[in-house]
Amino acid sequence: MASKKVSPYAKRLAGLAKTIAKAKPEKLHPLLFDAFVVVAATGDAKRAARVLDWMYGRVPAPTQVAHVLSTQAIDGFCAAAGLGDRTKGLPAQGKVTGSLAERVKRAELQVRERVTANAYDGNPPKDDAWEKKEEPWRTIDRWRRIQTLAAAKKEQDALTRLVGYLADLDSKANGAGYGDELVLGLDLALRNGGEQYIPGWLDRHGHRFASSPGLLLGMFCLPAVATAVAKGLLTGTIGLSTRELDEALDAIEEALEKVMKPARTAPKPAAKVQRRRVSAEYSQVQLEPAELNSQEQKQVHFQKKSDHTRGMSLFPTMVGIATPPETVYVDAEITVVDGARNSVDPKDAVQAVAFPLNVRGPLLLRSATGTEDDPFVIPNGDYDVLASFFEKKAPRASAGMRVFRLELSFHPAKSLGAPKTLRLEG
Known part of the structure; x- marks a missing residue:
């Protein structure tokens, strides 16, 4: 047969x-x-x-x-x-x-x-x-x-x-x-x-x-x-x-499984909260892949009037986040949230926005001038990210400028109804 x-x-x-x-x-x-x-x-x-x-x-x-x-x-x-x-x-x-x-x-x-x-x-x-x-x-x-x-x-x-x-x-x-x-x-x-x-x-x-x-x-x-x-x-x-x-x-x-096992067991966050200090030139900070592809390199934040109105400039894998006026730098605290929160509105925040983001590798939180080079790791996938600014006491050398604690929390995709502007100052 x-x-x-x-x-x-x-x-x-x-x-x-x-x-x-x-x-x-x-x-x-x-x-x-x-x-x-x-x-x-x-x-x-x-x-x-x-x-x-x-x-x-x-x-x-x-x-x-x-x-x-x-x-x-x-x-x-x-x-x-x-x-x-x-x-x-x-x-x-x-x-x-x-x-x-x-x-x-x-x-x-x-x-x-x-x-x-x-x-x-x-x-x-x-x-x-x-x-x-x-x-x-x-x-x-x-x-x-x-x-x-x-x-x-x-x-x-x-x-x-x-x-x-x-x-x-x-x-x-x-x-x-x-x-x-x-x-x-x-x-x-x-x-x-x-x-x-x-x-x-x-x-x-x-x-x-x-x-x-x-x-x-x-x-x-x-x-x-x-x-x-x-x-x-x-x-x-x-x-x-x-x-x-x-x-x-x-x-x-x-x-x-065999090919990706080393990649998945390699760099993981050493702590539940990852911290970075970032300058706020041009009243913004930027969240983006640590290694930009050719398409991402061409993307420029805050080119639309609507970006300024809603306090964020969005692309699929990167975002520009507007800071409150007169911010000299932010101390960022980065976390991953499992499951949905009872409330997504940070009541005490001076400013807060939520945005969708696709993560495909290590991320970099940097200033508009791009001098920061300390990536952090978030598991790959789609997220709704909540960016909340809380005012801190500024050092004497800040010359009247302000300092903020920036909470960046990564939530399950679509759990925050992003993109959403919760509040803006000024």
């Missing part, structure tokens, strides 16, 4: 587990992203979320994209599967702006432009002269004609032609679009009533996803396709049972 053929996706996940076991923690993000793509393609949102939990919170925060579309692909699938905003737009190759929905819309336009862009010399055809050409230009111009019609919003015509194109395309041939034909076809079919063509396309051409996984990234960025994938469009094409997925993910998690 012939043995069952092993799915190429099962082999892929098994290979990733072996690679992860030998990888350095800072190299884990792209490997886990590859695993996410396979799991998400099955439409299993629960197990895809398991991988995302590793990627954003368990391993070091990524500083570089795994693929030009990797963050956008995660965003697209998460939006379609109802998994929320896991990436906050990071890592990114440029400036990150907008909500999850706004980022998904931009990625959709980007991918649609890519799959309809001319990749060959010369202008694309404006008519059906391709029918009289010899190969390979007959197939190339046939494809380029379809792209031109799709880009011009003549989608029904483009879909009709693509049905014929994919029927004629040999299942073993690359095609003029190297798989983009299938991505565009799925998008057009799902948005223009052509769902009946999809099973045949997947039977004939679905194997392309295994050899060209980048095609899946484009599909995740197209909302109509991503929604269908999240509902199981490719479950049969990927061909992994829940048992096989669980076995593969358990192997990956075991590999992660």
